[in-house]
Amino acid sequence: MLVLPPRIVASVWLATSALLASEPTPIPNGIDTNTAVVGTGTSTAFIASASNTLKTQTYDLGNGSVTLSNPLEISVSKNSAKEGRKNYNQSELIRLRDPTLLGSGGGGAVFGYIRDGSSSSLPDVAVKISWSGSAKSVRNECHVLQVLEERGVSTGVEKCLTSLDYPFGDSNRAMIAMEPVVVGKSVSNIADLPTPALRETAVDQLMRIMLQMMAAGVVTTDVQPLISTETGSVLLIDMTEAQEISSTPTFVDLALATSFTSEIWNLVPEDLVQLASNSLLSEWKLLEKSNDRHQWSASIVQILKDQPLLSEVAADYIGEYSDGRK
Structure with a gap:
């Protein structure tokens, strides 16, 4: 765990504040001023002071090495409005232990940590560490996941707890902490x-996740689903390519939305295409009732309607909106 003298901490704090705002951001109540401030973003993270039992471990992987602390303690402070000012009094200290390597790729390495106090021996928080050249995309992943959470999308996507700087020497790297972690056997097909029954569950969830994300103004490319072989539940992971799209979509926005919907439909087995159409239409009607559909532009809706595998009934119903008949 990285612990700096107060004088250096003050310098780090002022430098971070200058990047984030025109005036210094206050340290949340209860955070020791001898603790190194390493976080940036809408959730400010702090690596807590090291205990006597702190250990570090280095993994040499194909794309580089990763050093981790065990335990890893982070305090996440959520910004909230109070009388027109930001309130930093709400914070939660999360202590994570016993990291295990879950996977490594071009964007970074992912480790599973067990939340301290958990009765399970299985990891429940994933910590992704970027390589030097992928920090921006990893931070973007956390940002987009937080946007989805704020806009009510909680099923089928991960929740990003925080984004923070990598504290072991390389300032060009980033770390993000996410949940849940898929345990047990899973497939991508x-x-x-x-x-x-499991295949039907997966198709149903996949179409609903796609619509909920698009209603929230988010699409992604290089779709990577993890599908539980026990429940059929779907979790989209590795959202480093995800992007927010404008309420008035640009040409690039439309291209990304087209790619996203095509990739999702390509995951549907041929014998379940009708079920996929039924699920999409069912979710569309639910979004109508919840009044979430207003975030979609007519051009995005047209992309949904024009998918070649969509049933005529579903396409006609959705077309009533894009044609201005509803």
Whole structure:
């Protein structure tokens, strides 16, 4: 755990504040001023002071090495409005232990940590550490996941707890902490699920996740689903390519939305295309009732309507909106 003298901490704090705002950002109540400030973003993270039992471990991986602390303690302070000012009094100290390598790729390495106090021996928080050249995309992943959370999308996507700087020497790297962690066996191909019921569950969830994300103004490319072989539940991971799209979509926005919907439909087995259409239409009607559909532009809706595998009934119903008939 990185602990700096108060004089250096003050310098780090002032430098971070200058980047984030025109006036210094206050340290949350209860945070020791001898603690190194390493976080940036809408959630400010602090690596807590090291205890006598702190250990570090270095992993040499294909794209580079990663050093981790065990335990890892982070305090996440959420910004909230109070009488027109930001309130930093709400914070939660999260202590994570026993990291295990979950995977490593071009964007970074992902480790599973166990939340201290958990009765399970399985990891429940994922910590992703970027490489030097991928910090921006990893921070973007956290930002987009927080946007989805703020806009009510909680099923089928991860929740980013915080984004923070990598504290072990390389300032060009970033760390993000996310939950949940998929435990047990999973597949990325719906056709590989062992039963028809599980395949139907996965298709239904996949279409609903797609619509909820688009209603929230977010799309992604290089879609990577993790599908539980026990429940059929779907979790989209590695959202480093995800982007917010404008309420008045640009050409690039429309291209990204087209790619996203096409990738999702390509995951649907041929014998479940009708079920996918039914699920999409069902979710569309739910979004109508919740009044969330207003965030979509007519051009984005047109992309949904024009998908070649969408049933005629669903396309006609959605078309009533894009044609101005509803």
